[in-house]
Amino acid sequence: MLAIERFFRDHMNFRHMRILVALDDYRNVKRVAAYLNVTQPAVSKTLSGLEAGLGLKLFHRTNRGMEPTMLGASLIRHARDILGQLSEAQTQLREIAENRVSRISLGVLPTASVVIIPQFIARLESIASSTNIRITEGTMDRLLPSLRAGDADFVLGLLPNAPMSAEFRSELLIEDPLAVAVRRGHPLERVKRLSWEDVAQFPLILPPSSATTRLPIDAFLAAEDVTIEARRVETVSTMVVVGAIQHTDSIGFVSNSLGQYFERLGVVTILPIPVPDVQLRLGLIWLADRRYSESHQLVLEILREVCRGLGPAPRSGRNATGG
Structure with missing residues (x-):
């Protein structure tokens, strides 16, 4: 273990890591030499020096080419990470120096x-x-x-x-609760003790059946005995939901933060009827x-x-x- 520590401290360098990664990618000394623009003997010499310095076998030479050993594969993973981080650092420094975006x-x-x-x-x-x-x-x-x-x-x-x-x-x-929104002046605004039976009298604006939020909404409505009528709008578009609420008597399900935002603008009213256990x-x-x-x-x-x-x-x- 002392040999490994000593080699890493005194001799391990950028060239070693590049050759390790290239050998793993190409599995062929000739192709690695061409890729790195060096001679084949230089690649072989660097690998031999690396293995000798560490006292470890990093590659097997097989009929299929250079195959990393278990130890070699471990070192290659770390070499890739280090090279990636160095490349990222280079990019960031260049962007800062050149005031790039x-x-x-x-x-x-x-x-x-x-x-x-x-x-x-x-x-x-x-x-x-x-x-x-x-x-x-x-x-x-x-x-x-x-x-x-x-x-x-x-x-x-x-x-x-x-x-x-x-x-x-x-x-x-x-975690944003679900709210029930209607247009300003909607008939349900005048109902003193609002129930889901009252809500069921109006068309609904719902997320499509493929949306993540649709299943819990369907389950909640079923528990409240609210039947989803054929006269409904299904959309994920916020502006379609808000526009349909503004111009019809339809009832929309929106996130509480979104409903409050449009309520402050005077566009919709949030009905005082909770939708428990449905959180976005x-x-x-x-x-x-x-x-x-x-x-x-x-x-x-x-x-x-x-x-x-x-x-x-x-x-x-x-x-x-x-x-």
């Missing part, structure tokens, strides 16, 4: 785009003028594939109650194996701050990770 892509649910995102943008612009953020609105069935493909850095969306797939990490930011668990989702810059960390901190101002801290804690 950091770019962040955020996918958001419609329910978050009206209340949370404007406050997020205002806060971001006040402290990070060199950050360019691209925001795409969509449903979870479109946002998560976008995250997987690298088109989005984060998704601000609804978190399931069960743990997410191990490929994701997530943080619960706010809004949080941030990102890829578990992706490295993130300081700009990305700033996004998370600002979203935490904005959501703290909208309601109490989530009961399940601040750091809910999937996996």
Whole structure:
């Protein structure tokens, strides 16, 4: 073990790590030499020196090419991480030196785009003028594939109650109750003791059946003996919901924060009838194996701050990770 420690302290360098990773990628000394623009003897000599210095066998030479040993594979994983971090540091230093803009892509649910995102943008612009953020609105069935493909850095969306797939990490930011909204001057505003039987007399505006929130809403309505009539609107569009509420007698289900926002604007009225046990668990989702810059960390901190101002801290804690 002393030989390993001594070699790492005195001799391990950037060239060793590049050759290790390239050998793992190409499994062929000739191809590695061409890739790194060095001679084949130089590659072989570096690998031999590395193995001798560590006192470890890192690669087997087989008919299929160079195969890493278990020890070699372990060292290669760390070499990849180190090279990746160095590359990220290089990029960040260059951006700072050249006063270049950091770019962040955020996918958001419609329910978050009206209340949370404007406050997020205002806060971001006040402290990070060199950050360019691209925001795409969509449903979870479109946002998560976008995250997987690298088109989005984060998704601000609804978190399931069960743990997410191990490929994701997530943080619960706010638990937003569901509210029932109607237009100003709606007949139900005059009902003194409002019940769900009264609500059942009017058309409903609901999320589509594929939406995360639809199942608990259906279960709640069934428990209250409210039949979902054929005369209904199904949409995830916030503006369609609000517009339909304004111009019809339809009843809409919206997040409490969204309902309060439009109520303050004089657009809708929130009916004094609770929807218990239906919480919108809004949080941030990102890829578990992706490295993130300081700009990305700033996004998370600002979203935490904005959501703290909208309601109490989530009961399940601040750091809910999937996996």
